[in-house]
Amino acid sequence: MRLLVVEDDSAILDFLKRGLTESGYQVETARDGKSAQALAADDVYDGFIIDLGLPDMDGLDLIARFRAQGHTAPVLILSARRSVDERVRGLEQGGDDYLTKPFALAELEARLRNLLRRGATPQQEAVRLHVADLELDLVRREARRGSQLLQLTPQEFSLLEYLVRNAGRVVTRTMILDQVWHMRIDPATNVVDVQIYRLRKKVDEEGQHPLIHTIRGMGYVLKA
Amino acid sequence: MFSKRKILGRSAAWRIAVWPTVALAVGIAMTLAIMYFLIARDIRARSDAWLSGEAETLADVSANTPRDNLYGRLVEEVAELAAREVSDASLSGQQQNSVFFLQTQPNEDPIWVGPVPKQRFIEAIQSAQLAPGTPGNVYVDGWKLPFRVVYHARNTAGGIYLGFADFSGAKMLDRLTDRCLLVWGTTVVLGFLITWVAAHRTLSRVERISDTVSRIGSDDLSSRLPEGPYPDEISRLSKTFNKMLDRIQSSVHQLRVLTDSVAHDLKSPVTSIRGTLEVALAETDRAQLHDRVAEAIEGLDRLSEMLNTTLDLAEADAGALQLRKESIELAELIQALVDLYQPAMAERGHRVTTQLQPILVDVDLSLMNRMIANLLDNEVAHLPPRCDVNILLQARGREAEIIIKDNGPGFPSELRSHALDRFVKGEHSSGHGLGLAFVQAVATAHGGNVLLSNQPGGGAVISVSMPMVEVPSERVSH
Numbered sequence: 001m002r003l004l005v006v007e008d009d010s011a012i013l014d015f016l017k018r019g020l021t022e023s024g025y026q027v028e029t030a031r032d033g034k035s036a037q038a039l040a041a042d043d044v045y046d047g048f049i050i051d052l053g054l055p056d057m058d059g060l061d062l063i064a065r066f067r068a069q070g071h072t073a074p075v076l077i078l079s080a081r082r083s084v085d086e087r088v089r090g091l092e093q094g095g096d097d098y099l100t101k102p103f104a105l106a107e108l109e110a111r112l113r114n115l116l117r118r119g120a121t122p123q124q125e126a127v128r129l130h131v132a133d134l135e136l137d138l139v140r141r142e143a144r145r146g147s148q149l150l151q152l153t154p155q156e157f158s159l160l161e162y163l164v165r166n167a168g169r170v171v172t173r174t175m176i177l178d179q180v181w182h183m184r185i186d187p188a189t190n191v192v193d194v195q196i197y198r199l200r201k202k203v204d205e206e207g208q209h210p211l212i213h214t215i216r217g218m219g220y221v222l223k224a
Numbered sequence: 225m226f227s228k229r230k231i232l233g234r235s236a237a238w239r240i241a242v243w244p245t246v247a248l249a250v251g252i253a254m255t256l257a258i259m260y261f262l263i264a265r266d267i268r269a270r271s272d273a274w275l276s277g278e279a280e281t282l283a284d285v286s287a288n289t290p291r292d293n294l295y296g297r298l299v300e301e302v303a304e305l306a307a308r309e310v311s312d313a314s315l316s317g318q319q320q321n322s323v324f325f326l327q328t329q330p331n332e333d334p335i336w337v338g339p340v341p342k343q344r345f346i347e348a349i350q351s352a353q354l355a356p357g358t359p360g361n362v363y364v365d366g367w368k369l370p371f372r373v374v375y376h377a378r379n380t381a382g383g384i385y386l387g388f389a390d391f392s393g394a395k396m397l398d399r400l401t402d403r404c405l406l407v408w409g410t411t412v413v414l415g416f417l418i419t420w421v422a423a424h425r426t427l428s429r430v431e432r433i434s435d436t437v438s439r440i441g442s443d444d445l446s447s448r449l450p451e452g453p454y455p456d457e458i459s460r461l462s463k464t465f466n467k468m469l470d471r472i473q474s475s476v477h478q479l480r481v482l483t484d485s486v487a488h489d490l491k492s493p494v495t496s497i498r499g500t501l502e503v504a505l506a507e508t509d510r511a512q513l514h515d516r517v518a519e520a521i522e523g524l525d526r527l528s529e530m531l532n533t534t535l536d537l538a539e540a541d542a543g544a545l546q547l548r549k550e551s552i553e554l555a556e557l558i559q560a561l562v563d564l565y566q567p568a569m570a571e572r573g574h575r576v577t578t579q580l581q582p583i584l585v586d587v588d589l590s591l592m593n594r595m596i597a598n599l600l601d602n603e604v605a606h607l608p609p610r611c612d613v614n615i616l617l618q619a620r621g622r623e624a625e626i627i628i629k630d631n632g633p634g635f636p637s638e639l640r641s642h643a644l645d646r647f648v649k650g651e652h653s654s655g656h657g658l659g660l661a662f663v664q665a666v667a668t669a670h671g672g673n674v675l676l677s678n679q680p681g682g683g684a685v686i687s688v689s690m691p692m693v694e695v696p697s698e699r700v701s702h
C-alpha cells in the first residue's frame with residue numbers, strides 16, 4: 001500500500017512516516033501542496049493523508065485538485081481544529097474521513113484501514129467471529145466463551161464485536177466511542193473504562209485466560 | 225508651549241468658527257447696505273424736495289417779474305439767496321455745497337448764477353436731456369458730485385434750471401460708510417473670536433478625552449474621563465467612553481483570569497508529564513519504563529482534552545461555533561448517552577432514572593452529543609457516591625427542556641451564580657471547570673439557555689432549554 005502524507009509540521013510528519021512504515025505501508029511525504037502535486041503526478045497512491053493547514057494552500061483545495069486530476073484514492077484529512085469546518089465534515093459523505101489533532105497513531109491507522117478497505121472488493125460478510133474460545137454469532141447476536149453463553153446487553157455485544165473485529169490491534173477510547181456509540185465525544189470521566197471493565201468481568205471470568213487487555217496510555221486490545 | 229501651538233494650529237475650532245463668521249459678515253453687510261441705501265435715498269429726497277421748491281419759487285419770480293433791466297439782477301439775487309441758504313459752515317472750498325441757476329431764453333443770453341466758467345455746465349445740462357419737473361443727475365467735468373438739477377419749462381420757449389450739488393449729504397454718507405465699515409469689521413472680528421473661543425473651549429473637552437484615552441494603555445485601564453456638569457453630547461461621549469472602558473477593563477480582567485487559569489492548569493500537567501518522562505528516562509526496568517511512558521501519554525490526553533474544550537469555548541465566545549443543524553430526536557440522543565454513562569454511574573452507586581418525552585429539535589448533532597456528555601460528566605465527577613440522578617426531557621411551550629436533578633449536596637452557594645463561567649469549579653473538584661461553561665456556550669449558540677438551581681430538599685438542578693422544531697403530539701400521548 002502506497003501512501004502520500006502531506007503535512008508541514010516536520011515532527012508530525014516524522015512520526016507518521018515512522019509509524020506507518022512500521023505498519024507496513026510505503027510512505028512518501030510532502031511538506032506543501034506544490035510538492036504533493038508533483039509527487040502525485042508521477043506516481044499512483046492508494047491513499048492520502050493531508051493536513052488541512054498547508055503553507056501554500058488549503059488542504060481541501062489540494063484534495064479538489066487531486067480529484068480533478070483523476071486521483072480516486074481515499075483521503076484522510078488531519079485538522080488542528082476540534083470544531084471542524086462544515087466542509088471537512090462534508091468529506092465523510094464523500095467517502096473520505098478526517099481526524100483532529102492530537103490523535104493516537106492507532107486511531108489514524110484504524111481510520112486509514114477503514115478508508116482503504118472501502119476501495120477494495122467487499123469480502124463475504126462473516127456471520128461468526130472467533131478469537132480463541134470466544135465465539136460471536138452476529139446473526140443471533142450471541143457470544144459464547146467455550147460452551148458458556150455470555151449474558152451481554154446489546155451495548156456490550158456491540159463493544160465486544162468491535163474488539164473482536166479488531167482483535168490483536170489496539171483500539172483507543174475515542175475509537176470505541178466513535179465506532180460503537182457513533183459519537184465523537186471526549187468524556188472527562190472514565191465512562192469507556194467502566195464499560196470495558198463490565199464487559200471484561202463477563203468475558204474473562206475468574207480462572208479463564210484473559211482476552212481483553214488494557215494497554216496503558218493507549219487503550220484496549222482483545223487478543224488470544 | 226510648542227505643543228500648545230501645535231494643538232491650536234490643528235484645532236477644528238478654526239473651521240468651526242469660519243462659517244458662522246462668514247454668515248455674520250454677510251448678514252451684517254446686508255443690513256448695513258440696506259440701511260445705507262435707505263438713508264441715502266432719504267437725503268436725496270430731502271434735497272430734491274428743497275430743489276423743487278426753490279425751482280418753483282424761481283420760476284414764479286421769473287414769470288412774474290417784469291422784463292426790465294432789473295430782471296436779471298433780481299433773478300440772480302434770488303438764486304444767490306437760495307445758494308446761501310444751503311451753504312454749510314462745516315464745508316469749505318471745492319467741497320462747499322454748490323447751487324447754480326440757469327435761465328435760457330430765446331434770442332437772449334442765458335442768465336447764469338453759479339460757479340464759473342458756466343460753459344461746462346451749460347453743455348452738461350444740454351446733454352443730460354432732463355424731463356421737466358423731475359430732478360435728475362447732471363455730471364459736470366471737474367466736480368466730484370453730480371448736480372441734482374430740476375428743469376422748469378417756461379410757457380415761452382426756454383426754461384429754468386436749478387442745480388444743487390449736495391456736499392453735506394455726500395459727506396454725511398461718507399461718514400455713514402466709514403462707521404458702517406467700522407461696525408461691520410468689529411462685529412465680524414468679535415464674532416469670529418467669540419465663536420472660535422467657544423468652539424475651542426468645547427473642543428478642548430474633546431482634546432481632554434483624547435488625551436485621557438491615549439494615556440489609557442493595557443497597563444492602566446482604570447482612568448476614566450470627566451463627564452462634565454452638563455448632559456450634552458460631549459458628556460455623553462465621555463459616558464460612552466467610560467462604559468466602553470468598563471467593558472474593556474472587565475474583558476481584560478476576565479482574559480487575565482482566563483490566561484492565569486490556563487497557565488496554571490497547563491503548568492501542573494506539563495510539570496507532571498515532564499517529571500514522569502524524566503523518571504522514565506532513568507528507568508532500567510522495561511516494564512516500569514513502559515508504565516511511566518503510558519502515564520505520560522495519559523497526562524497528555526487529559527491536557528489535550530482541556531485544550532480542546534478551552535478552544536471550543538473561545539470559539540463559542542467569538543461566535544464562531546459552526547452549527548450544522550439537523551432534526552434530531554432528542555430523547556433518543558439522551559438515552560444513548562445515558563446508556564453509555566450508566567455503568568460509570570452505577571459503579572459509583574448512583575441510580576439513574578430517565579423520563580424522556582420524544583421531542584424533535586433542530587441542533588448540531590456533534591455539539592449536542594458533547595453538551596449532554598458534559599452534563600453527565602458533571603454528575604459523574606461531582607456527586608458523592610450513591611446518589612439519585614433523574615434526567616427529564618419535556619416540552620415546555622416552544623422549548624425542549626432537559627432537566628438533570630440529583631440529591632447530592634447541590635451547588636455551593638458561593639459557586640452557583642458563576643458556575644457557568646469557565647474555570648470555576650468546586651473546592652474539591654478534580655475537573656478543569658470548563659464543562660458547564662461549554663454546556664452554556666452550546667445552549668446559547670442554539671438559542672437556548674442554562675439555569676442552575678438547588679432543590680429545596682438539597683441537590684442540584686440543571687435545566688437546559690432549547691428551541692424545538694415541533695411538538696409531536698400524537699407521539700407524546702401514551
